[in-house]
Amino acid sequence: MKRFYQALSASQWLGAIILLLLLLFALLEAALGSADPARQALSQRLLPPSGEYWLGTDQFGRSNLARLAQAVRLSLLLALLSVTTAALFGVVLGVLAGWRGGWIDRLLDMLVTTVLALPGLVLILLFAAIVPGSFVLLYIGIAVTLWVEYFRLVRAITRQRVHSPQLQSSAMLGFGYGYLFRRHIWPYLAGQVLTLMAFGGGASVLAMAATGFVYVGLKPPTAELGLMIVELFPFYAEAPWVLAQPMIALFLLVLGCNLLATRKP
Numbered sequence: 001m002k003r004f005y006q007a008l009s010a011s012q013w014l015g016a017i018i019l020l021l022l023l024l025f026a027l028l029e030a031a032l033g034s035a036d037p038a039r040q041a042l043s044q045r046l047l048p049p050s051g052e053y054w055l056g057t058d059q060f061g062r063s064n065l066a067r068l069a070q071a072v073r074l075s076l077l078l079a080l081l082s083v084t085t086a087a088l089f090g091v092v093l094g095v096l097a098g099w100r101g102g103w104i105d106r107l108l109d110m111l112v113t114t115v116l117a118l119p120g121l122v123l124i125l126l127f128a129a130i131v132p133g134s135f136v137l138l139y140i141g142i143a144v145t146l147w148v149e150y151f152r153l154v155r156a157i158t159r160q161r162v163h164s165p166q167l168q169s170s171a172m173l174g175f176g177y178g179y180l181f182r183r184h185i186w187p188y189l190a191g192q193v194l195t196l197m198a199f200g201g202g203a204s205v206l207a208m209a210a211t212g213f214v215y216v217g218l219k220p221p222t223a224e225l226g227l228m229i230v231e232l233f234p235f236y237a238e239a240p241w242v243l244a245q246p247m248i249a250l251f252l253l254v255l256g257c258n259l260l261a262t263r264k265p
Contacts, residue, residue, distance in 0.1 A: 009262060009263065011259045011262040012259065012260050012262055012263075014259050015198070015255070015256045015257065015258065015259025015260035015261075015262070016256075016260055018252055018255060018256035018259065019076075019253070019256040019257070019260065022072055022076070022249070022252060022253060022256065023072075023076060025069060025072065026069045026070075026072040026073040026076065027073070029065060029066065029069035030069060030070075030073065033063075033065065033066055033069065035063035035065065035066040036063075036066065037062060037063065037066040037067040037069075037070045037221075037223050038062065038221040039062060039063075040060040040061050040062055041057070041060075041061035041062075042060065042061050043061065044057050044061040045057060045058070045059055045060060045061045046058070046059060046235060046238060046239040046242065047061075048239070048241065049241065053065065055068060055241075055245055056239070056241060056242060057242075058228075058231075058232060058242055059231070059232065059235055059242075062221075064242060064245055066223075067223035067228065068223070068228075068245055068246060068249055070222075070223040071223040071224050071225045071228060071246060071249065072225075072249055072253070074135075074208070074218070074222075074223070074224055075204075075205045075208060075209075075224075075225060075250075075253055076253075078135070078138065078139055078142070078204055078205070078208050079200075079201040079202075079204040079205050079253075079257070080201075081139050081143070082139055082142040082143045082146060082200070082204045083146065083197045083200040083201050083204060084197075085139075085143040085147070086142075086143045086144075086145075086146035086147040086149075086150060086200060087147075087150050087193060087196070087197050087200075089143075089147045089150075089151075090146075090147040090148070090149065090150020090151040090153075090154060091150055091154050091189065091193060093108055093147075093151050093154075094150060094151040094152070094153065094154025094155040094158060095154055095155075095158050095181065095185065096108075097109070097151070097155045097158075098154065098155040098156070098157070098158025098159040098162065099158055099162050101159075105155075108151070108155075112148050112151055112152065115144065115145070115148050116148060120145040120146075120203075120207075121207065121210060123141060123144065123145050124138070124141040124142055124145055124207050124210075124211065125141075125210075125211060125214070125216055126141070127140055127141025127144070128141055128211045128216045128217055129216045132215075132216050132217075132219065133217075133218055133219035133222075135218060138208065138211060138217060138218070141207075142203075142204050142207050142208070145207075146200045146203065146204070149196055149200075150193065150196055153189075153192055153193070153196065154189055154193070157185070157188055157189055157192070158185055158189075161184055161185045161188060162185075164184065166184055167180055167184040167185070170183065170184065191263065195261050195263060196261075198257050198258070198260040198261035199257065199258065199261045201257040201260075202253070202254040202256075202257030202258050202261075205225075205250065205253045205254055205257065206250075206254060208224065208225070208226065209224070209225050209226030209229070209250055210226060211226065212224045212225065212226025212227035212228075212229070212230060213226045213227075213229070213230055215227075215230070225246045225249055225250045225253075226250075228246040229243065229246050229247060229250070232246070
């Protein structure tokens, strides 16, 4: 445990604390909060923060606290699912291509080239536009975009390690592929993959918000940070605190992920 503490830099600790606080906020509000994020009360629209509404209300009189917590939960869930799926496929296929080579490597390389032919955000928007408002398709689009980076990194490192004297010696002693991977390849991949996962989390959050900006992501009354910013922007002069809240939450989510991705020199 002490080695784990020492392995993290001050920036990584700060990023982890930011994300943990956001997670606690989202979960505690879901467990303890009584307000329905979709319940409208037009007579209470755009109220400032108070004892009844800690973060005020939006243009429809809905609780900003409940909606912001729901939006943070959705962003964290999407980031976790997308990054985990992309890392799993990228690592497995990257090791397979780098270790086996041949037609498998050429086939996967062609697939990667096809995915890279379109900018990542355009590919995500295409998936999201198939069925607007579908969380599943949005998740698939982001995961499809992210796995390529894991694949390229893992394939390059695996190609280098499979020819190392250490791995060759273990192979001649009869050790299986599982042991060879755990002992001679994964230690060189782990730090790089975890860094990519942290960056990918921030990219996932931004991608989800970007689909909300152009109205092809999740649909109202679902609370989502990008959609909230677009909906609340016309009221920036009348109630600036309402617009600031999702913007700050989005900034902190991306900042936390990027800080978590920094490594000691």
